[in-house]
Amino acid sequence: MLNKGLLKIDMRSTSMVLGILAILLFLQYPLRAILELEWLRSIAEDPLNNQQMINSQYGFFIEDLFGPSAFSLFVIATILIIAGMLIGLERNTRRHDFNLSLPFSRKEIFLTKATLGVGMITLLFWLNSGLTLIIIQFSEFSQTLSHLNVLDMMIVPWLSLLAIYMFTLFMGTISGEMISQIVLSIIFLIFPYGFTMLIGIAFTVHMGNMGRFWIGMDEFILAFTIPFHLFTVNHAIDHISIVYIAVSLVVFVLSLVVGTFLYEKGKSEKNGEFLLFQSLEPIFLIGIVACFGMLGGTIFTFFIWHSAGRF
């Protein structure tokens, strides 16, 4: 089903960013593992540290390595750019017309982009995390791997990255260029948490304690905010990882199916515009005005409270 030519076109246009993704994942996993192992060695060799103290560091070591890190933020940004280059930037240039004139259906073109990204993210993620496991396994600290939770530390972040990629591709099927694709993707990826927070603050300000309805639901709402999956390992709610995985899978599948449909329906003459579908404009307009209104209100409220000494 996939054509080598289409893969070559997409591969070539994103090769540099894919290279950056490979470097980032290498820094995040194998390189950090090597450096952290050095740190473990220095602790183990320090005569002032007892065995109990050394053992306690093993859990932290694995958690540090596979848990939240600043690199995840850069990895997400790189994935957004890859998806943006494959659809948004293509619409900004002649490449979109060129691709459409080739003897392939739009479905094939979209699925090639989806496959390339999913394939490369999967390959690079598992290659680097696998290499990390091998490095640890062959070190004198192989026993630290007993602290590894494959589901939380590997499956969740991997599926989250795939869902983020696919969601950004999907946003590319409704936006007319790269900037709007990436901006809309960021907004909607953090929308569940951001919107709940804005609504909560608006209710608190205007209706007192009613606004506290969402307190305690943080982690549950965060489960629907995919980028946060990469920044949390210890969960307050049992088995929430399953919810994380389910959310990522649902977003992935829906983005793929709806994205394929909309890529076929998008009009090339709308390329370069903020949105490809005019019918979406009122929805976005109302949404943006409402959210920015609440954001403005939130900032204003904090400013007033701060002045009144309520903090």
Next chain:
Amino acid sequence: MIEVRGLSKKFGNKTVLNNVSFSVGKGSITGIVGRNGAGKTTLLRALVTIVDPDEGTVMINDQDIFREPKAKNKVMYVSDRVEALKNYSIQQISSLYQDVYDQFDEAYFQELLERFKMPKVKKIKNYSKGRKALFSLILAFASKPEYVLLDEPTDGLDVIVKKELMRFLVDEVSKEEMTIIIATHRLDELETLADQILVMKDGTMKETFQLHSLQEDYQKWQVVYQESMPEALKADVHILNQTGRVYSLLFEGEQEEGKAKIEATEPLLYEALPLSLEDIFVAKLGGEQIAE
């Protein structure tokens, strides 16, 4: 055979194509002419599914290209296609085309590059505009298509490159049973090249001319009158130009019939002039609206 059936397209509220239908047989050169904004480029883009029509369809060898995109394997759309591949080397483009077009002939591609003395460059973007245009054509013809769609192929090219390009087109069509559709506003170039001319105006297909029968169907006369042209004749001719008492007229019909009608108005002088495509467009479609 390319068959366009009732193609309509609107950009916002503007109708760009309005129920356009025509067909082009194999082994011919067809020119689509019209002023800028007439819908020529949109029509060509719709023929390769870059633009989705609101209504109508395009059949290539009896296959609907919107349902069976594989049918585009036989169609090459040459616009500024190379711009999309400007960062590729010649070798990379050749390899890409081999993957996309089953029938791409690498040996012929190399032969054409040599014949046109295309310099070896690291990237296609290093070619001049003329060389890029020539390279696009080489790439198109090496892909061995049945149909080649050219959008303003000589725009911005110098005379030498233009001639080189035209000669190449004629050579290719004479060798293979290939169909070429050229969208242009350069009527002079089509005159020596095309078999058929389709005239577009405001998104509609206004007229279709077969070039071989043009001289039989139309005549151009220069006529001088004592005072002015009699009103009676005005209904039978198109006035192409008038300078004082000297009129350039286009007459539609048999030559003898035209001559007889002019003689009946007792002019001081009259003579037949060579006919050009431009004359017909000026007459048929309102002067400046078509001919440039």
